[in-house]
Structures are given as C-alpha cells and as structure tokens.
Amino acid sequence: MNGRTPQAAAIGASLSGATLLVGVLYGLPVLRIAANRLVVGLPFAAADLPGWTIDAAAGLGAGGLLILGAVRGRAGAGLAVALLATALALLVQALGAGAAELIAGRPPAVRASLGSGAWLAVGVLGTSLALAIRASRLPWLGPAVLGASAVLGTLAWQAGSLAALSLAVEYEARREVVGAALGRHLLLSLGAVLLAGLVAALLAAPRRGRGVVDLAVSGIQVVPAIALFGGLVALISGLLNAAPTLRDWGFSALGPAPALLGTAAYLLLPLRRGLTAALDAPDPAVLDAATAMGLTPREILMRIRLPLGAPILIGALRVALVQSFGLATLGALVGAGGLGQVVFDGMAQFAPDLILLGAIPIVLLSFAADQALGVAEAGARRRWPA
Amino acid sequence: MTPRRTILGPALAGFALALGSHPEVARRLAVTLGAEPRRALPLDRLLELGLNHLALAGIGLALVALMGIGLGILATRDFAAPLRAGIDGAAAAAQAVPPVVMVALALPVLGFGGPPTVLALVAYSIMPMLRGTVGAIEAVSPEARQAAIAIGLSPRQVLLQVELPLAAGIILDTFRTALVLAVATTAVGGLAGASTLGTPIVAGLQNQNLVPMLQGAAATAALALLCDAALLAAASRLRRWNIPAGRGATCP
Structure with missing residues (x-):
C-alpha cells in the first residue's frame, strides 16, 4: 500500500511536467521579433514557425517525461534521457530556423529574441533531463550528455543554424x-x-x-x-x-x-x-x-x-x-x-x-x-x- | 545552546557600523582615509533608504518563508517521496545563478525599481529555504513520529505537535541564512534602481565620492549584522523552550 502512493505521485508529477511543457510551448510566445535590440518585440507562437520541428520537440519531450514517470528502472530512465535530449536539440534547432525565417528579408537591425515560452520550455526540458540522468544511476551518462550537447552546439553554431537569434548577433558584435x-x-x-x-x-x-x-x-x-x-x-x-x-x-x-x-x-x-x-x-x-x-x-x-x-x-x-x-x-x-x-x-x-x-x-x-x-x-x- | 558572545559579537559590530554610517562620523572617517570631505548623505535620507531596504527585504523574506516552508512541508508528506530526490539538485542549480545576475535578469521582465529586487530575492532564497525545511523535518527521529502515530494523533496533529516543533530550530537557522541573503540581495537591488542602502554605494562609486559610499556600506553591513544578531537571540530563546519537550519526544 505504501508503494502505490509514490508511484501514483511520480506519474502525476510527470503528467503535470508534460502538460507544463506543452502549455508553455503553445500558450506563450516562443520568439519575439523587434525592430531593434532595445525594444520589446512582437510575440510569435509555436504555430507561426515553419515546419514541424517544434511539434516534434514538444511530442518527444512530453513522451520522455511520461516514460520517466511511468516506467521504473534503468531502461525507462535511459529511454527518457534519449527522448528528452533529442527534444531539447530539436527545440533549439527549430528556434534557430524559425528566427532565420521570420527575419529573412527584413532590415539588419531587426532582432529575433527568444520568448518566455522558449526559455520555460528549455528550463522544463533541462530539469527533466537532469532528473532522468539521476534516475538512470549511470555515473557516465551525465558527462556524456553534457559532452554530446557541447559538440552538437558547436556544430550548430559553426553551421550558422543559430546565427539569426539575437543572442548570437549580440555575441558576434562583442x-x-x-x-x-x-x-x-x-x-x-x-x-x-x-x-x-x-x-x-x-x-x-x-x-x-x-x-x-x-x-x-x-x-x-x-x-x-x-x-x-x-x-x-x-x-x-x-x-x-x-x-x-x-x-x-x-x-x-x-x-x-x-x-x-x-x-x-x-x-x-x-x-x-x-x-x-x-x-x-x-x-x-x-x-x-x-x-x-x-x-x-x-x-x-x-x-x-x-x-x-x-x-x-x-x-x-x-x-x-x-x-x-x-x-x-x-x-x-x-x-x-x-x-x-x-x-x-x-x-x-x-x-x-x-x-x-x-x-x-x-x-x-x-x-x-x-x-x-x-x-x-x-x-x-x-x-x-x- | 548559543554562547552569549556569538550574539554579542555581531550586535556590537552592528552598532559600531551603524554609528559609522552617521553623516558626521562618515565624513571624518573619509577625511582620515585621505579623501576630500565632500557632501554626505543627510541622516533623514539614510533612514528613509534604510526603512525602504527593510521593507523590500521583509516582503521578499515573507514570500520566501511562506513558500519555502509551505512547499517543504508538502515535500515531506508521503505522497511526494519521488519528488524529494530532485530538491537537492534543483537547490544546487538555483545557487549557480548569483544574486546580481538574478537582479539583472529580472530587470528586463519587471523594469527598474523594487519588483526585480524582490523577484531576485525570492528566486535565489526559496530553494535553500525549501531544502532546509525538508532537511529539518526529515531529521525528526522516526521514533518520535511513530510514537505520535501510536498514541493516535492524526497526520495533521503529528505535523503540528511533533514534527514542526522539533524541526523549528533548524528551520530558524535556515531562515537566518535567508535573512542575511535577503539584506544582501536588496542592497544589490540598488543597481536595478531600487532605493535601498545599496544606492549610496553605487552612486558613490560612480561619482568617486567616498563619503556616501562609506555610509551606505556601513549601514548595509550594520543592518545585516543587527538582523542576524536579533535572530540568533530569538533562536537561542526558542531552543531553551524547546529542549525539554524535544528530549521527551525523541527518547520515549
């Protein structure tokens, strides 16, 4: 009887995490397009972005969270880590591509910055990834995921996938x-x-x-x-x-x-x-x-x-x-x-x-x-x- | 048991520093340090800043205590067991963002003034408060809890009559750390345009005027030390009440 309540709570927690992830991605602006770097831009929702990458990220992230809560043991945690890490990578990719699409053909001062939905989604995905890594009890998994994301991030940066984001523009300037x-x-x-x-x-x-x-x-x-x-x-x-x-x-x-x-x-x-x-x-x-x-x-x-x-x-x-x-x-x-x-x-x-x-x-x-x-x-x- | 001199030390240092923030004393001090005797911050302005500082820190601290202790109690209930593992990690992660950066990040969201300071304060202090509360309640001996259940107390009574009284000492210690953090973060809020005792420090550094800078620094430090001493005294008093009850309950 004692074992059931924590299990139910874990499923409840992962369900609310998944709901939160989908909610912030679709309910809040993921990008803001502004005329210059100092003003607050107009909000753009996930639905305004081209392609399905962001929907795939939301789906994989929610799936990973549900598996983390529902499936016990190492296999469940490992699968959740894989899904959540993929979701995070896809989300970053989608935001970079979306920003490039939205500012294409506009004056150079126009900036595309990340909206509250994007930050919160990255936060939710990052936190659940950390929890999943901890639940896997594999000591090498955390450093491996960090290393892989560093390599992927560098590659994406080199390829210019993120260059349209305001943060990248600001960095290039300084x-x-x-x-x-x-x-x-x-x-x-x-x-x-x-x-x-x-x-x-x-x-x-x-x-x-x-x-x-x-x-x-x-x-x-x-x-x-x-x-x-x-x-x-x-x-x-x-x-x-x-x-x-x-x-x-x-x-x-x-x-x-x-x-x-x-x-x-x-x-x-x-x-x-x-x-x-x-x-x-x-x-x-x-x-x-x-x-x-x-x-x-x-x-x-x-x-x-x-x-x-x-x-x-x-x-x-x-x-x-x-x-x-x-x-x-x-x-x-x-x-x-x-x-x-x-x-x-x-x-x-x-x-x-x-x-x-x-x-x-x-x-x-x-x-x-x-x-x-x-x-x-x-x-x-x-x-x-x- | 808190030795008297650990309370007396901060209290005396606090009074000395408060004296040092007085316009006349600060001006003399600046002259002794070889600076020109430039305009000091008048006493009434200093008091106004100090009161504002206390009000902002108090609002933030009240929010931190309410949410931190409340969530801590929730997290130690049976149904939340799987969440508890995440608390330590989340607390460590929240500490990676220093208060200055918290204030800076809250600035674009909330604009200049008090609100970003309070937000930064809450964001920085809530996890340590939560972790401290969870640790304090978990440190209550299982025998005490089981004895309480065995004599037929309801879960609510176990919480209010056994767990919280026994955990109060550690929770108060955590609160003391949060208080010191609150005073410090509010001072940093001066950078975000909140009128606090940090304001004369920032302004003095910008205008190269040593006198208000000294006043602000001494007054901020005095406030922190005096608040700390007050809570230390409160904690030692609480412990004196609590020890007989605690001893009875932990060793039945």
Whole structure:
C-alpha cells in the first residue's frame, strides 16, 4: 500500500511536467521579433514557425517525461534521457530556423529574441533531463550528455543554424569583449580561491586565537558583498594616500584589488571549515598506528591526513569555486572588469540580450565547476574510502 | 545552546557600523582615509533608504518563508517521496545563478525599481529555504513520529505537535541564512534602481565620492549584522523552550 502512493505521485508529477511543457510551448510566445535590440518585440507562437520541428520537440519531450514517470528502472530512465535530449536539440534547432525565417528579408537591425515560452520550455526540458540522468544511476551518462550537447552546439553554431537569434548577433558584435571578460573573470575568481586557500592554510596552523579567527571568518559572511567591496575601496584608497609609493607598483583603489580581496574574504569560511574537517578526518587510531610505525609528522600529513581528507577538501573547493564565480561578478562594480561588466553594461543600456550574454557564461561556469568537482569528490571518495 | 558572545559579537559590530554610517562620523572617517570631505548623505535620507531596504527585504523574506516552508512541508508528506530526490539538485542549480545576475535578469521582465529586487530575492532564497525545511523535518527521529502515530494523533496533529516543533530550530537557522541573503540581495537591488542602502554605494562609486559610499556600506553591513544578531537571540530563546519537550519526544 505504501508503494502505490509514490508511484501514483511520480506519474502525476510527470503528467503535470508534460502538460507544463506543452502549455508553455503553445500558450506563450516562443520568439519575439523587434525592430531593434532595445525594444520589446512582437510575440510569435509555436504555430507561426515553419515546419514541424517544434511539434516534434514538444511530442518527444512530453513522451520522455511520461516514460520517466511511468516506467521504473534503468531502461525507462535511459529511454527518457534519449527522448528528452533529442527534444531539447530539436527545440533549439527549430528556434534557430524559425528566427532565420521570420527575419529573412527584413532590415539588419531587426532582432529575433527568444520568448518566455522558449526559455520555460528549455528550463522544463533541462530539469527533466537532469532528473532522468539521476534516475538512470549511470555515473557516465551525465558527462556524456553534457559532452554530446557541447559538440552538437558547436556544430550548430559553426553551421550558422543559430546565427539569426539575437543572442548570437549580440555575441558576434562583442566577441572580443566577451572573450576578454571571460578571461578576466576566470583570473579573478581563481586568484581569489588561491589567495583564500593560502590564508586558510596559514590560519590553520596556529592553535591560539582560534575562536577569534572563527568569529571573524563567519562574521564576514553576514556582511553583504556590495558593502564589503565598497568598504575595501575606501580602505585601499586610504592606504594608497598614506603610502603613495604603492601606486607606482600598480595598485589602485578601483580595480582588481578590492574585488580579489573581497571575494577571497568570503571564501575563507568554506575553505577553513573544509581544511579543519579534512585534517581531522582520519581515525585517531590510524594516527596512533602511524606514529607507532615511526612516521614523522610530515609524513603523517602527506601520506595519511591529506589523502584521507581529500574528498572533504575537494568538496570545500567546490563550494568556494562556485561562490567565487558568483562574487567576482560584483567585482565589475569596483572596476575589476570580468563578466559582471557585460551584465552591468546590459543593465545600463536596458538591453536584455547583452545581460544574458554576460549572465549565461557565469551560470555555465558555476554549473561546470560544481559538476566537475562533484565528480572529482566522488572519485576521491572511492579511491580513499574513509 | 548559543554562547552569549556569538550574539554579542555581531550586535556590537552592528552598532559600531551603524554609528559609522552617521553623516558626521562618515565624513571624518573619509577625511582620515585621505579623501576630500565632500557632501554626505543627510541622516533623514539614510533612514528613509534604510526603512525602504527593510521593507523590500521583509516582503521578499515573507514570500520566501511562506513558500519555502509551505512547499517543504508538502515535500515531506508521503505522497511526494519521488519528488524529494530532485530538491537537492534543483537547490544546487538555483545557487549557480548569483544574486546580481538574478537582479539583472529580472530587470528586463519587471523594469527598474523594487519588483526585480524582490523577484531576485525570492528566486535565489526559496530553494535553500525549501531544502532546509525538508532537511529539518526529515531529521525528526522516526521514533518520535511513530510514537505520535501510536498514541493516535492524526497526520495533521503529528505535523503540528511533533514534527514542526522539533524541526523549528533548524528551520530558524535556515531562515537566518535567508535573512542575511535577503539584506544582501536588496542592497544589490540598488543597481536595478531600487532605493535601498545599496544606492549610496553605487552612486558613490560612480561619482568617486567616498563619503556616501562609506555610509551606505556601513549601514548595509550594520543592518545585516543587527538582523542576524536579533535572530540568533530569538533562536537561542526558542531552543531553551524547546529542549525539554524535544528530549521527551525523541527518547520515549
């Protein structure tokens, strides 16, 4: 009796997911055609698009969702993954082709941007794909699907299938700017992780004053990032006024310095917690045995504490890296550049596609870091079981 | 049990920072840092921004608490078991979109001002709140639940008299995190044209005027620290009431 209710609920959930998918695809505009990049365009529904590709995507997606809910076990989940992934690919293809058809022969300033129906449908399909991959319990399926979509996406991009979409036009116009911003963003966030890691390692050594450090490190978390960045600009400018020679070395109050310091300050908590937990991970009996065998403290650290704590350390790094990509966005506010600059430019111009152009890489970076380090964490856990 | 100094620390820091946001103090501070003593934000304007900040954060937080705790209770009912696996994943995915980006993405949909800030706040905080509520209710010991069923309580009574009281401590901790996030996200809303304590920071950075920037930063940080201290105090009080009841119910 207990088994029936969850099963019924799974079917109910997948049925409502399928209804939602069909509803957003046919009830909301999938594309908007505007005279230029700043105005909101006229809505176009799925029925206005040429061909049947979008209907095929809707059908396959709904079918995949129903199978995910109704069929138990690996085979059902695998079939659902195949159907949902195909549906997603067809949807993207249909939107690209539809945009090309709708703007053909019109002035070059005309833009075709994705409508709310398209975004929601991509969201529903992506979420159900993730659920189906999880339900399949195949560890290689997630990376395989991600890899395949990267290859397919690149091919579609090269073939120009997506070139008519406003996002692609915006990217073509700012290819260099976005590339440079991405590099800068990576530099800022990885630099902050490195800096915070160094400080956390230094702070891990002394036993005295631990409570005060803990209090300060967790207190920083409460301070909103925008306030900390602003405060750091003020402090650094004060420091530069007191010691003007620092200016000659390339320091300035606005720029990467406050962003790097501010971001690193927030990463201290996850890294410090991870480091402490990782070093305390081995069983005291194991440590006693190692000492009895005559291992030096250094060998105990390198050969026992670090390998046994590796999964925890990687987990902490994962949290820190995801946070770092997000926090570095705010760095643009204090003149540090990065992808946040693209987002803020888009906000200033009220150009939604430019905001997306900055936002999408940030989200993808965080997601990729989370997934990759998640796999590494699981791998370390298998390699060195606690 | 919360040690008194973990409440006292944030509270004192909060009061000190609030003092630092006063126009006169901030101006002196800016002069000490070597900046020109330019125009400060008058006290009444600062208070107005602060109240607006609190109102926006409060609206968002109320929505987050209602929806997050409500959905969390629904998700822990028996019929929703297959959905629960998806919650952790969805919560992690929602965290991949930082608050600034949420505000920026909400801007074209809702225009400048308060609404995109509230939307971003809700979108960013609802999943952690939901996950925290589910975790708190799942952490209630099965013995307590079974004992409650055995003495003949209805599912509704089990929820209201056993599960929620026992889960309240962890739910309150989650709410504290959501509160801190709400204050921070509302400050970022200054970028989207909402009048909050983030506004003088953004304006000060643009005009290279250190005084309002310091005022905004100190006031925002003060607000966050004081709200956090207030909730910490509330949580420790709640725990003091709850421990005898909880102990009785977990070890029958």
